[in-house]
Amino acid sequence: MFGIYVHIPYCRTLCPYCDFVKERTGASAPAPFVDALLKEIDAFEGPDEAGSIFFGGGTPSLLEAGDLSRILDALARRFRMAGPEITTECNPDDITPDLVRAFQDCGVNRISLGVQSLDDRVLRYLGRRHDAASALRACDQVAAVFDTWNLDLIFGAPPIDAWPETLRGVRALDPPHVAAYGLTYEAGTPFERKKSEAVDDDTALRLYQDVEAALAEYAHYEISNFAKPGHEAKHNLVYWHNEGYAGFGTGAYSFVDGIRARNHVKTEDYLRAPGAKCESLALTVEEIKVETLIQHFRLREGLPRAGYAARFGVSLEADFGPVLAALQARGWLESTETNVRPTAEGFYLNNEIGLALVDA
Amino acid sequence: MEVRTEMNFPQSRIRNFCIIAHIDHGKSTLADRLLQITNTIEARNMQEQTLDTMDIERERGITIKSVAVRIQYTAKDGHEYRLHLIDTPGHVDFAYEVSRAMAACEGALLLVDAAQGVQAQTLANAYKAIDQDLEIVPVINKVDLPNADIEGTQLQIEEVIGLNSEHAVLASAKSGLGTIDVLEAVVHRMPPPHGLVDAPLRALIFDAKYDSYRGVVVYLRVVDGHLRVGQKIKMMVMNVKYEVTEVGCFTPSMVPCKTLNTGEVGYMICNIKTLKDTKVGDTVTDVNHPAMLPLPGYKEVKPVVFCGMYPAANSDYNDLRDALEKLQLNDASFEFIADSSDALGLGFRLGFLGLLHLEIIQERLEREHNLTLVTTMPNVAYRITYTDGREEIIQKASQMPPRSELASCEEPYIEADIMVPNEYLSAVIDLCKKKRGIHVRVDYVDNTRCMAVYQMPLAEIVIDFYDKLKTYTRGYGSLEYRLIGYRPGDLVKLDILLNGDAVDALSTIVHRNNAETVGRALAAKLKSLIPRQQFEVAIQAAIGNKVVVRETVKALRKNVTAKCYGGDITRKRKLLEKQKAGKKRMKQVGSVEVPQEAFMAMLRVNAETE
Ligand SMILES: Nc1nc2c(ncn2[C@@H]2O[C@H](COP(=O)(O)OP(=O)(O)O)[C@@H](O)[C@H]2O)c(=O)[nH]1
Ligand code: SF4
Numbered sequence: 029m030f031g032i033y034v035h036i037p038y039c040r041t042l043c044p045y046c047d048f049v050k051e052r053t054g055a056s057a058p059a060p061f062v063d064a065l066l067k068e069i070d071a072f073e074g075p076d077e078a079g080s081i082f083f084g085g086g087t088p089s090l091l092e093a094g095d096l097s098r099i100l101d102a103l104a105r106r107f108r109m110a111g112p113e114i115t116t117e118c119n120p121d122d123i124t125p126d127l128v129r130a131f132q133d134c135g136v137n138r139i140s141l142g143v144q145s146l147d148d149r150v151l152r153y154l155g156r157r158h159d160a161a162s163a164l165r166a167c168d169q170v171a172a173v174f175d176t177w178n179l180d181l182i183f184g185a186p187p188i189d190a191w192p193e194t195l196r197g198v199r200a201l202d203p204p205h206v207a208a209y210g211l212t213y214e215a216g217t218p219f220e221r222k223k224s225e226a227v228d229d230d231t232a233l234r235l236y237q238d239v240e241a242a243l244a245e246y247a248h249y250e251i252s253n254f255a256k257p258g259h260e261a262k263h264n265l266v267y268w269h270n271e272g273y274a275g276f277g278t279g280a281y282s283f284v285d286g287i288r289a290r291n292h293v294k295t296e297d298y299l300r301a302p303g304a305k306c307e308s309l310a311l312t313v314e315e316i317k318v319e320t321l322i323q324h325f326r327l328r329e330g331l332p333r334a335g336y337a338a339r340f341g342v343s344l345e346a347d348f349g350p351v352l353a354a355l356q357a358r359g360w361l362e363s364t365e366t367n368v369r370p371t372a373e374g375f376y377l378n379n380e381i382g383l384a385l386v387d388a
Numbered sequence: 389m390e391v392r393t394e395m396n397f398p399q400s401r402i403r404n405f406c407i408i409a410h411i412d413h414g415k416s417t418l419a420d421r422l423l424q425i426t427n428t429i430e431a432r433n434m435q436e437q438t439l440d441t442m443d444i445e446r447e448r449g450i451t452i453k454s455v456a457v458r459i460q461y462t463a464k465d466g467h468e469y470r471l472h473l474i475d476t477p478g479h480v481d482f483a484y485e486v487s488r489a490m491a492a493c494e495g496a497l498l499l500v501d502a503a504q505g506v507q508a509q510t511l512a513n514a515y516k517a518i519d520q521d522l523e524i525v526p527v528i529n530k531v532d533l534p535n536a537d538i539e540g541t542q543l544q545i546e547e548v549i550g551l552n553s554e555h556a557v558l559a560s561a562k563s564g565l566g567t568i569d570v571l572e573a574v575v576h577r578m579p580p581p582h583g584l585v586d587a588p589l590r591a592l593i594f595d596a597k598y599d600s601y602r603g604v605v606v607y608l609r610v611v612d613g614h615l616r617v618g619q620k621i622k623m624m625v626m627n628v629k630y631e632v633t634e635v636g637c638f639t640p641s642m643v644p645c646k647t648l649n650t651g652e653v654g655y656m657i658c659n660i661k662t663l664k665d666t667k668v669g670d671t672v673t674d675v676n677h678p679a680m681l682p683l684p685g686y687k688e689v690k691p692v693v694f695c696g697m698y699p700a701a702n703s704d705y706n707d708l709r710d711a712l713e714k715l716q717l718n719d720a721s722f723e724f725i726a727d728s729s730d731a732l733g734l735g736f737r738l739g740f741l742g743l744l745h746l747e748i749i750q751e752r753l754e755r756e757h758n759l760t761l762v763t764t765m766p767n768v769a770y771r772i773t774y775t776d777g778r779e780e781i782i783q784k785a786s787q788m789p790p791r792s793e794l795a796s797c798e799e800p801y802i803e804a805d806i807m808v809p810n811e812y813l814s815a816v817i818d819l820c821k822k823k824r825g826i827h828v829r830v831d832y833v834d835n836t837r838c839m840a841v842y843q844m845p846l847a848e849i850v851i852d853f854y855d856k857l858k859t860y861t862r863g864y865g866s867l868e869y870r871l872i873g874y875r876p877g878d879l880v881k882l883d884i885l886l887n888g889d890a891v892d893a894l895s896t897i898v899h900r901n902n903a904e905t906v907g908r909a910l911a912a913k914l915k916s917l918i919p920r921q922q923f924e925v926a927i928q929a930a931i932g933n934k935v936v937v938r939e940t941v942k943a944l945r946k947n948v949t950a951k952c953y954g955g956d957i958t959r960k961r962k963l964l965e966k967q968k969a970g971k972k973r974m975k976q977v978g979s980v981e982v983p984q985e986a987f988m989a990m991l992r993v994n995a996e997t998e
Contacts (some may be wrong), residue, residue, distance in 0.1 A: 157424040230946075377947050380947055
């Protein structure tokens with residue numbers, strides 16, 4: 029499946045831990061940016077068929093409904109799509125019943141809500157604009173309209189003893205999909221100098237296992253993602269299957285014909301030449317193979333041998349037999365009749381699997 | 389006027405001299421000036437190019453190999469003189485080479501920075517020159533500096549070194565001021581060589597280089613007699629014979645001639661295959677008319693610092709051996725023998741003249757031969773006496789016998805001259821105490837500076853003493869030292885165990901009083917260096933059989949990237965590739981992956997425990 033990603037690089041305020049491409053804005057996403065997006069979409073060269081659209085950011089909930097539908101129209105002109113999954117990331121403080129309905133009217137059928145925590149102290153630490161009460165309200169309003177939606181969580185932010193309560197709250201909300209990410213203190217963000225406040229690995233693992241326990245009824249289908257049956261994020265599966273995607277908007281990545289390329293990361297550069305690349309890397313087949321394995325081993329179901337053979341014209345065994353055997357011996361991978369997949373430990377030590385697969 | 393031909397330049401107009409100075413006092417700059425003003429300049433450019441091959445030498449601003457340049461100079465008296473400027477290595481590791489280079493001279497320019505005054509190296513080198521009976525001409529350099537203190541410097545030369553400085557030459561090597569005065573002083577104040585023209589040949593080897601096209605090029609000074617092409621010669625110490633195929637001088641490029649006459653300095657080529665066959669300090673004589681006695685002062689130079697070097701990848705063992713063999717063609721003063729370590733596999737044990745020498749060789753191996761090495765902690769050699777009376781010199785800690793078989797253990801000592809401004813004396817005394825120094829005396833050099841003389845175990849010096857000294861004295865302290873022999877010490881072997889197994893490559897010999905502190909610090913350091921692995925790693929430090937500390941590297945339980953969407957994919961692969969390359973530099977010791985730095989952890993421990 030081919031996916032479409034649209035990046036909306038605007039936020040009302042900037043969260044201090046965040047290293048996404050974004051800038052501050054007082055109002056909605058500006059019209060010139062939307063125009064640039066339309067131009068980029070019209071000019072796109074690549075596949076004509078797509079199965080998913082994902083509006084990420086930044087804050088896509090800053091899009092005027094009218095602009096959103098102009099973008100979706102442009103996409104519909106450019107791509108053949110049969111019942112695509114159309115997700116929009118939203119910040120809880122932007123959510124109103126009107127907005128939710130307006131987005132649905134535009135064709136959006138999935139919302140991903142940046143809740144992060146249900147504890148006010150944690151939300152303050154993270155520098156979020158919303159508090160727990162408005163997050164709960166937003167969830168209810170989204171759930172009232174959308175059949176499928178995602179709730180984003182961040183674990184590891186202090187005070188960590190708030191975590192069980194947040195998880196209890198999430199269970200009560202009963203979202204169809206949950207993504208839980210460990211907090212990282214990224215270089216180049218204000219949080220970089222707070223690095224010493226990061227929880228140690230053992231604590232992070234415990235918090236992560238708390239999520240696994242709290243969401244035991246969900247399918248833990250990807251390292252950080254939990255879904256009720258049928259509610260897996262189709263768009264994100266494109267990445268985990270290492271399939272192709274088009275990226276529109278500032279700093280967006282695309283992966284088309286084995287070339288991974290990135291749009292200009294400064295919006296002013298992007299506006300001058302929408303779709304012009306600041307980075308472009310033609311991957312070798314070997315590199316694509318390794319990335320395909322690394323990505324699939326993020327998924328509980330792992331990599332189907334038949335799928336690999338069909339894609340690369342050679343058996344998985346022939347390409348990676350010994351290293352996969354070694355990883356199985358270590359207890360990080362296991363073999364089913366059809367697939368090679370990670371074990372629970374293979375989730376916790378996922379980068380070790382990656383390390384074994386790459387060449388130095 | 390004397391009649392002369394190129395073959396027969398009057399001995400009375402030959403001058404052989406060197407420049408001695410503390411580092412950065414302007415030796416190279418002055419040498420450049422001397423070559424320029426005498427129009428040796430174009431040739432000098434060529435020499436710079438030849439020196440280019442020794443990158444490390446240039447980067448570190450030190451002279452590893454001495455050079456001997458012939459300078460033609462027409463003095464103010466109208467006569468033409470033939471000067472040989474012999475460059476001497478600048479670092480204490482190469483003290484013996486310095487002494488042989490000086491032995492090839494009659495005079496020395498003692499160069500002192502007018503703003504810095506006499507420093508430890510100035511003094512140490514001046515004493516060496518006095519010992520060799522050289523005529524010393526003081527040159528006060530950098531007189532152009534606003535803070536130049538000419539009178540003060542003169543006074544120091546008189547009082548500290550005990551040389552008459554009334555006629556010191558004032559110079560600015562930078563501007564060229566005084567360069568002619570320097571040349572005139574060389575000509576008129578230094579004596580000509582006084583060797584015997586008709587005596588049997590005696591030539592002093594003061595250096596040698598390996599040239600891949602011509603074999604070994606021997607640098608020598610003809611003391612008595614003549615050295616000719618075709619002559620059958622013998623090295624008196626090595627007791628080997630050769631036939632001379634070429635002699636010549638450096639201008640500074642190599643220019644062949646038929647004969648090197650009494651007093652002259654130049655080179656000789658005679659089919660010597662490797663540098664090991666040439667000993668600095670040896671005497672060349674004529675096979676048919678041999679001299680009775682060799683020239684005095686020959687000494688066998690022995691390495692004093694040892695370490696193990698292992699290829700990071702076991703498969704590079706042969707490459708490492710080839711590289712060592714090649715390098716030894718250029719530098720016969722380091723030694724290597726095949727060695728093996730339970731922890732590190734097959735490798736070599738190397739001996740060096742000092743720590744700097746070690747670093748130079750290590751760097752050349754890695755840089756010129758593209759090898760990735762694991763180097764173990766440098767150590768000195770110990771003299772062991774067993775209870776049965778047997779004696780042995782051991783070069784690595786793992787050879788230390790158990791206590792029950794050990795009658796005594798002695799370690800090499802040095803005497804250090806440490807020159808510092810008075811206000812840092814107490815800091816230096818503190819430092820020396822920590823390094824098990826024995827106070828000998830403090831000399832007050834002048835109103836502002838003093839020289840502390842300490843006897844210390846060489847082991848304490850080789851690690852980081854010089855860096856420490858610089859820190860303790862804000863860069864003002866300077867150091868010279870000489871070996872004074874073995875002395876008994878209460879020494880014990882400190883073992884490091886990983887998951888219960890002693891790792892030979894991590895053992896060290898330390899003084900009993902420090903053993904536990906060092907053990908603790910080392911275990912803690914290793915804990916921070918050894919990454920978490922799939923299993924828990926226990927790090928223990930043990931003295932004898934007694935474990936004094938245990939640290940634990942907990943098992944790796946989580947290593948995962950939470951998000952991996954569009955752009956993250958390639959970024960992540962690249963990151964993993966980088967980490968993988970880092971992992972490849974680790975050594976598998978038993979089941980434990982140990983990073984290279986861990987084997988040098990002692991160096992950092994020393995840096996941190998004070
Ligand atoms: N002002 C001044 N600087 C000098 C003079 N002679 C040398 N220098 C500088 O002192 C530094 C050390 O000189 P160098 O010849 O490399 O010293 P070496 O270590 O003794 O060979 C260099 O930066 C030179 O430019 C001088 O007469 N006056
Ligand atoms: S976390 Fe989301 S809302 Fe906060 S700055 Fe980043 S993109 Fe904007």
